[in-house]
Amino acid sequence: MAPLPVEFVQSASKHSQLPDSRAEITVVGRSNVGKSSLLNALAHRKKLAHVSNTPGRTRLLNLFEIVDPKDKRPGLSKTMVDLPGYGFAKAPGNMRAEWQAMIENYLLERENLLMVIVLVDGVVGPTKLDVQMLDWLRANGLPHSVVATKHDKVKSSQRDKRKKAVAEGCDLEPRDVIWVSAEKGTGLDRLRGLVMTWLQA
Numbered sequence: 001m002a003p004l005p006v007e008f009v010q011s012a013s014k015h016s017q018l019p020d021s022r023a024e025i026t027v028v029g030r031s032n033v034g035k036s037s038l039l040n041a042l043a044h045r046k047k048l049a050h051v052s053n054t055p056g057r058t059r060l061l062n063l064f065e066i067v068d069p070k071d072k073r074p075g076l077s078k079t080m081v082d083l084p085g086y087g088f089a090k091a092p093g094n095m096r097a098e099w100q101a102m103i104e105n106y107l108l109e110r111e112n113l114l115m116v117i118v119l120v121d122g123v124v125g126p127t128k129l130d131v132q133m134l135d136w137l138r139a140n141g142l143p144h145s146v147v148a149t150k151h152d153k154v155k156s157s158q159r160d161k162r163k164k165a166v167a168e169g170c171d172l173e174p175r176d177v178i179w180v181s182a183e184k185g186t187g188l189d190r191l192r193g194l195v196m197t198w199l200q201a
């Protein structure tokens, strides 16, 4: 499958500053989960998510347009928002609270948000913060999917066990977790297909 045609549009500290979207997905996960690597791999672009990793932008909402060549309707675009990685252990409490409010307000209030992709480190498994995020999404009835990263780092002899453990940690069935490797390309086509399906609004 062709790379996702993704273009960076803008960053903002409030979702109200972002342009409206026809259909949007968003990606969340703790820092170091492999979010930039995955976004770059999905789009086949080395420095796409680098845009959102430049200092100052790591703590903002970063909006990308997903250009659907089959959708010629004028007007609003299909979009993806890269959310700041959570788990800023070193940040002062009030800053953490600000980021949390930014993310929560975005997730609760953004129009046409169709899917929240929660990245979980396939090697480490879901952390306490990942589980908190999943519980919060469930409590608020927000549609979400779990994507486990770094599939290549799990030894093939351990994979079945890992897949069961990661799913269990997320309170899901193993078939409900999408495994990917940005490094080896595993699962990327499936995820690209799912993204395009989620965006068919």
Ligand code: GDP
Binding pocket: 029, 030, 031, 032, 033, 034, 035, 036, 037, 038, 085, 149, 150, 151, 152, 153, 180, 181, 182, 183, 184
């Ligand atoms: P981010 O902080 O979530 O954006 O994470 P990065 O994309 O910067 O990745 C964090 C670290 O994990 C980097 O050292 C990456 O090279 C590594 N990494 C990310 N994805 C993969 C993967 O699929 N396989 C392997 N082996 N390493 C990965």
